[in-house]
Amino acid sequence: MIEIDQLSFDYRTFSKEPGLKGAGKTTLTKLLTGIIQPTSGSVKVAGLIPGSHQKKLLRQIGVMFGQKSQLSWNLPAVDTLNMLAAIYQLKPDRYQARLRELCDLLDIVEIVKTPVRKLSLGQRMRCELACSLIHEPSYLFLDEPTIGLDLLTQEKIYNFLKTENRLHQTTIILTSHNVRDIEALAQRLLILSKGELIFNDSLNKLPLQIDHADSYCLKYWINDQADVREEIIHDPQQLFVKMEKFQPEQIISLSKSGISIEEVILKIYQREKQ
Structure with missing residues (x-):
């Protein structure tokens, strides 16, 4: 269980007045994990x-x-995992079993043996997840875990996290600006704005259809590159189905646009306060 009571944290710098600016999502993660200590209030x-x-x-x-990153740039990820096993004093058989499970679920059996510098961002993030979970924690804190990742890699991470939660009842606390993260994973949503909690409820109470918040613009060639077509697609699954019909050289570009869920909720609640 996570308990928070009147929790706050003040940043003090030479360039601005004391006080917490921005939403405070990363700061909250640091407070919950003990990286920083609160200015006032309590957390357990x-x-x-x-x-x-x-x-x-x-x-x-x-x-x-x-x-x-907690990975060593010039070493394979398995070296970091071995080091973490030693730090957490994991029993060899328990560690090897957990390592096999994570490598299979994250599809990194061969990737963990490759120097980190040679991995793609998506491959590195999957290795990072393995490092965070190797000791079988009860709570997993993720701060912007899908930032910069392509849609297919995001989907792999979503599927893995749901499996981890189902198999081990791991409590996952995730901070993100990515609407897809929320739609795919969240059972309960907390929205922070300027250090204040402005929404705390289940997803079905959210005054916004988040599955319609994003759109994808797909441009592609047809008729042996004689014609350029452009489509706006709102459902990621429909996008995947559409893209499977093309050869890679047919796809010209794929861009994503949408609204910030935080901005929408903030405007709704600002109206109520006026």
């Missing part, structure tokens, strides 16, 4: 205070930041 994860760095808590949490 599994009945323990994150800032105390108790070994009991550290064994129960896994963390992955989409823009920061």
